[in-house]
Amino acid sequence: MLYASRRSRFSRKKSILYAVLLAVLGLFLNAKCTFTLFLEFDIVLGLSAAWLALFFMRGWWSVFVSIPAAIATVPLYGQPVAALLFVMEVFVVTWIYRNLMADDAVERGHVVFLVILYALFAIGPLYFFGHHYLLGISFDISHLLAYKAMVNSTLCVLLAYFVYVVYKLRSAGRNEYKESGISVSGLIFLSSYGLITFVTLISAIVFFRFYRAQALEMYYDGMSIQANSIWHQYSYINKKPSNAADIQDSLQEGMFFQILENGKQVMTSSAELFNILDTQYSTPQLANEHVQKFTNLQLFLPDLITVKLNRLSNSYYVLSTDFNSDQLEGNTVIKLAQINSLAIGNELEDVSTSMFRFIAFSLTIASLYSFAISSRAEKEINILFSATQPSSSNDLVDEVSTDSLSDVTSIDAILKYSPIREIARGVDIINRSFAELRKSRDSIRVLNAIAQKQLSSAGTIQQSFLVKSPPVLDSIDLSLFMKPAYNAGGDWYDTFSVGNKLFLVIADVCDKGVPAALFMSVFRSLIRYDAVSRDTWDLSDVEIREQMVDVITHVNEYMSKNHGESVMFATVLFIALDQNSGNLSYISAGHESPLIFTPSLECIQLDTTGPAVGIFPNSVYVANSLNIPRGSHFIGFTDGVIDARNQSDESFGVDYLIRLCFRLLSESPDMKSEELMETITSELLAHIGDASQFDDITLATFFYH
Structure with missing residues (x-):
């Protein structure tokens, strides 16, 4: 059943104004308000603005709003594939809503469920194929990006629907029945799915951080042992060997060392690497928060690479350890550097993949469960209030139509209306029933007054006897x-x-x-x-x-x-x-x-x-x-x-x-x-x-x- 037109619910001027504001909001969110979930895998919230346009304006404005937000992802990810998939998702969902779904699908949460299904079963595969086969990104990273995109899309639509529901609940009022009010199914779906999503994400983030801390501590201990081994070879065994090959052979794969005495390099296994680290790399405070526990361990990120994921894959962990010896004059510093992927990066990528897979699976089950209980709740409430309706009609929606409610404001309501549509509909039925009872009561009062007058007259006549x-x-x-x-x-x-x-x-x-x-x-x-x-x-x-x-x-x-x-x-x-x-x-x-x-x-x-x-x-x-x-x-x-x-x-x-x-x-x-x-x-x-x-x-x- 179609309840209304799919055109915007605002005037043309207001629609343009709101669309521009939402487009700017989407651009700002994607450019300035990203947050890291795991490693350098960012969650971007600009898509929320597009969903807000769909929820409030109901037209194709959502596609227009999605374009600036999509463009903002190009410098962030270093490629346009994500932006194209971004706009395509909004376009497909909007088309399905406008052509195949009822207008109240937004109020009932069905559009949110559609977005979640699209994210789980369309966005994920499209992201994987686009990044792996078009951009040539490795299978594992593409797999990880696909899971991240699924979670990102789910969080965006949840955030937008949360804003929409809060607005509807606050603005719907409690003085009259409104067919456009938020549905109990939408409210229950948001509450159930939102809660499960929140708990799942928090659990995954806490577990990942705990695992990373443990892995980093083990890695730090291993590097410290390696540094002590180099110091032992350098100061006591080889007595300043002129060839660093012997020390390099004792280190892990991809790990390089540098020995400084009084600030001057005296031995290294890769002078070029340490020179690049000194000149083209830096240690941003935000990127080094996870290593603050270890004062002599730092993560070096390349300055010339702007794509965050590429920066992380090209980053190096550097351990600087000070040594002093009576046999050697001055202060000796031994530095160990290892590329992130060989350090703990590959291990954390595997864990991140498992976490994203767990989140995606959990959100799939949660979406089906939330949709089932929200639909059941809506059905039960409609059955409950249709049973109280003083009519033989089996179609509650048709019976309590907009036309039949045209005089609602004239009813002296017994109960306050709810901003939740099904409850408001039930309250309206009750209030209308009470209005009929009041009319009957007034008629009875009139008849009773007549009867009392006649009875009083009969009493007067009787007294005359x-x-x-x-x-x-x-x-x-x-x-x-x-x-x-x-x-x-x-x-x-x-x-x-x-x-x-x-x-x-x-x-x-x-x-x-x-x-x-x-x-x-x-x-x-x-x-x-x-x-x-x-x-x-x-x-x-x-x-x-x-x-x-x-x-x-x-x-x-x-x-x-x-x-x-x-x-x-x-x-x-x-x-x-x-x-x-x-x-x-x-x-x-x-x-x-x-x-x-x-x-x-x-x-x-x-x-x-x-x-x-x-x-x-x-x-x-x-x-x-x-x-x-x-x-x-x-x-x-x-x-x-x-x-x-x-x-x-x-x-x-x-x-x-x-x-x-x-x-x-x-x-x-x-x-x-x-x-x-x-x-x-x-x-x-x-x-x-x-x-x-x-x-x-x-x-x-x-x-x-």
């Missing part, structure tokens, strides 16, 4: 209280008086909220209409009980037959008290047993006399009666009182209610019903505390005096 002021009788002091769990509920009370009789209804419709409130209005209307529509209640106690049974039976028959499928029933307590005689008639249709406290504080609990209203047709209800003495207190309630729970899930309970009333009436037997009601409700609400009220609460108390 309740008796505003209880009837006033000479011997009965009545108080009523109701607190629904929601704005509207299924509890209710009703009361009216006929002559000397007080009629009181306390009821509880199953469930709560609006459904219970609706059925409450039906139950309440049926009971009140049937009760008040009677011709008279000025009847005997027996006749009153019969009419009470008729009222409850009529309501039960209607509700069970017409609304039985709704399974909405009500428990009902229906009482009638004659204030003259103290006769209390009652029907308890599945309701909580009310409490009656006599003046002697005896607690009477009335029995249930029938099932709840509205469940079963043809139910049988019975009305009972009893006489209560004056000074008695009546407490009627619904199950919301005794089942009320606190935060510890402890219920208020009947037993506690009995104990509470007993204590209050013991202290004040003539307590008014309103005071008793307020005390009970205060205790009840204190018991509930911060816990939720899960049921409607209804209380009715009266004092018969």
Whole structure:
């Protein structure tokens, strides 16, 4: 899939400016910023500028940038082959990227992987054939140069990609999703391959330096022995022989000596060599850092040769040793000189070849491993976030396209965006999901506000059903209280008086909220209409009980037959008290047993006399009666009182209610019903505390005096 054009992402003027700056940078890096890896094999970093041009500008500017950097290698290496291969590498990689790879191959690290593969399998062989067959350089040196070129190319692309990734991470921002953000696969590839490369190079450099130090120490010891041998022959055996051939024959191959007395040459095996060393060679400090441990050993490099590798192959190690003897007058200096290749150069070249071979092999394995784990990580992250996406689409990239993200900035993000592309894409999916949830939440809030308003209206209507002021009788002091769990509920009370009789209804419709409130209005209307529509209640106690049974039976028959499928029933307590005689008639249709406290504080609990209203047709209800003495207190309630729970899930309970009333009436037997009601409700609400009220609460108390 191609995501964008392969043209430069900058304007033409900016592209030219940036290309020129990068070209100058590449020239500078190759001319002034080389560093030696092994021996005089330099790593040049100018190619990094060309890769930076490819990563940032995406066009053919990378080839343009590579040319000055390539030219800078000609005086460094003394031949143009490396420069040509340098430009060819950039050209081939750029062509493959522009024609065969997706635009996000840079962000995903695939271009870096391509460069590494090209370096390992193309640059190496090309360097070898170019130097060995075109320039006539020896097989071993050409082999070594090929390995060095592979490592050099790998380090350059890693350096450039590191700069690119750091820039993208710092500039991508965390406020919106960007398709051009760095990919997690590119980041993991850079981290894994870069770390392995760094560790491999450090290990190889440390090992090489250790090996060179050991080899140099052995070589120094050998030269010191040779110098002592010459001194022995010169001062004690031959007594200043006129022919140096005897001494030369005792030295290693390619080693020459010179004997100086008081600064003047008295014997040498090659006057020409030592004259050249004195006039055409020098001892640069940088080149002699590795021999600083040995104060009388120096490495002489030719001044007329500028190519560093050629300078090293033509260099000489020179050991100068001072001797003093009683038999000889003055100071005697014996110098030994040997060309580097015969000294330790050939041995170190073999080690360098092994080191470069080890590095190349390690980087090959590391590139394959890093590419595998980076691709797997990218796949797993895409699978993870596609699973969280609220869409049936299987194409995550198409689903989260640029068009679909056009309004991203309008989303109030829950999570911060990441500069890493896959994570940013996942965060965007999450944020968009949360945005949808917020929209749904807002809709729910609107609907809930409407429902609450309607529920509040239902509660207001329900309150209008309740008796505003209880009837006033000479011997009965009545108080009523109701607190629904929601704005509207299924509890209710009703009361009216006929002559000397007080009629009181306390009821509880199953469930709560609006459904219970609706059925409450039906139950309440049926009971009140049937009760008040009677011709008279000025009847005997027996006749009153019969009419009470008729009222409850009529309501039960209607509700069970017409609304039985709704399974909405009500428990009902229906009482009638004659204030003259103290006769209390009652029907308890599945309701909580009310409490009656006599003046002697005896607690009477009335029995249930029938099932709840509205469940079963043809139910049988019975009305009972009893006489209560004056000074008695009546407490009627619904199950919301005794089942009320606190935060510890402890219920208020009947037993506690009995104990509470007993204590209050013991202290004040003539307590008014309103005071008793307020005390009970205060205790009840204190018991509930911060816990939720899960049921409607209804209380009715009266004092018969």
